[in-house]
Amino acid sequence: MNVTIVLDRPHSHFTNIDFISGRVYLRVSNNANISSIVVKLEGESKTRLLAPSRPGYNDRAKPVLEVHKLLYKVNCVFPPFQGNGNAPPLGTSYTLTAGNYEYPFQFKLPINNACNTANSLSTNLNFAGLQVEVAKTPTRHVKQTLPPSLSGFPGEAEIKYYVKVTVNRPSLLKENPRAFAPFNFLPIEPPRPPKADGEAYARRQHQFRPSISEPSASKKVEKWFSRKSSTDSATTPAGTPAATPISPMESKMPLARFSVDARLPNPSILTCNEEIPLRILVKQLSERDENVYLQMVQIEIIGYTKIVAHDVVRTETNGWVVLSMSNMAIPLGSPTDPVGTEVSINREYWAGKTLPNTIAPSFQTCNISRYYELEVRVGLGYGSYQHGKDQLIVLPLRLPVKIFSGIAPPPALLERMLNAASQEPVLPPRPNSHAGFPHSPIDSPGAHQYPSPQQGQYLAPAGPSIAQPYQGSAPHSGAAPGYDDAPPSYEDAIASDMPPIDGPRRDYAPPPPAEGASTFAIDQKR
Secondary structure: OEEEEEEOOOOOOEOOOOEEEEEEEEEEOOOEEEOEEEEEEEEEEEEEEEOOOOOOOOOOOOEEEEEEEEEEEEEEEEOOOOOOOOOOOOOOOEEEOOEEEEEEEEEEOOOEOOOOOOOOHHHHEEEEOOEEEEOOOOOOOOOOEOOOOEEEEOOOEEEEEEEEEEEEOOOOOOOOOEEEEEEOEOOOOOOOOOOOOOEEEEEEEEEEOOOOOOOOHHHHHHHHHHHHHOOOOOEOOOOOEOOOOOOOOOOOOOOEEEEEEEEEEOOOEEEOOOEOOOEEEEEEOOOOOOOEEEEEEEEEEEEEEEEEEOOEEEEEEEEEEEEEEOOOOEEOOOOOOOOOOEEEOOHHHOOOOEOOOOOOOOEEOOOEEEEEEEEEEEEEEEOOOOOOOOOOEEEEEEEEEEEEOOOOOOHHHHHHHHHOOOOOOOOOOOOOOOOOOOOOOOOOHHHHOOOOHHHOOOOOOOOOOOOEEOOOOOOOOOOOOOOOOOOOOHHHHHOOOOOOOOOOOOOOOOOOOOOOOOOOOOOOOO
16 A cells, blocks of 8 residues: 655745645555545644753753644545445444545645644654654743744754645554655745834944055165164264154044944845845045045845753854955045045945845744844955055944745735724634544635535545445554644634735745754654
8 A cells, every 4th residue: 555645836835825735646556444544734843952961960961852733734535425424433444445546635724823732742752863752741832923944953943844644544553654745834924014214224433544654665774774873872863863653643644434334224124035125335434535445245144043942042043145245446435525425335236136045034933933134244445455555444234134025915814904903803613523533624715625524524535446335343443643623813714715825925945954964854653
């Protein structure tokens, strides 16, 4: 018996309110008994950190594991429709003849996460080499929009989404065939706040020393001989006092002062796969007699990932270089410019440089959160554009920013939430688990295509063969108990009958795990 699952992928990733559909293909080589075929839509957030050793104790650091089931939906695509409106009794098995079977399924992705207060034992298990680690029941839960798929921290933190199919067999001595289909998820962005007056900016000031001309080689030799011939005298042969070099600090020449600004629209929001609306200004704060040059510009996105595993907290830092240019030697303004002159650096240098598609939007979930800073490094040279002769200074400028996914929520959804903000939310009743099966499908907007067992109906197999009820004793199904169906959130209840988002979508491709790196494996026994 072999089972596979194929997803319909109209986009490179899925988002909230999307319908995720596909088909289950079951190939039976010989007659076999099964109890049910269950398709699950799951999302998990896992973290694993090493707890610090206790002072005074010679014990090894132990890993701490925290698991949150962010998304869990179930759809039973088999047994078939019985015709009498009654569900088959618990333990009933069916005999599938040899052949190929096909079962369609469909889920609707919600808006918010729905963490369970207690995870099953199989969810809390993690295998690290030959060691078995068990996660404690989490106590902190955050009700937020579903976070994006996240990778890049093998064996430490991960957010993954997948569809899983399980063929439950009545015999405890036979393994239940399973198949998985992972997919990338990118959430819709929250409503953008109105633009405020002014700009958000970071500023640095610097002052350059005045250029002091060096003496020629002949004067240096003459000065050296004069010092040697008059070691005991403080005067020259002419009787005048010996001239000492004047340092720039002792001179009365004014210092050339400049300020560099990095400015963004207020509030500071960047969008995935779009250009950075950045302005860089160089302002002259004092008079000068030399040229100032732009020598380098570097723009980098710095991401901070806060990872929590119960009482252990760690922050990982990543960087994405958007632009890096050096040895530019571009003059900024003129020495004759009055004080207060501002020179804007040409935006064509970073025009067309979009954010990399591996950057996830800012998010916060129960045990993982991500926030960003924009770092702009501007290198200025004063006096000369030649390397080694200019007074080169690199000024780092940092701005806290938020990154949005660029998938705008439907206007109809925003209008409904605005109209219902002043009303008391009325949530649909929580569905009851069916007595005949340990896993009951959650009612969704696509349920009219796939009848629910709560209505006494089951989806018939769409294959060349038809399953026949097993005649005889009904062995135990052996299915492991699952999670209870979580009630929908207020936002999900409002968006229950809305169509998928029809608009532009940004490219998002989380980095794959490195070859040979430790990673969390999808639980095979659930």
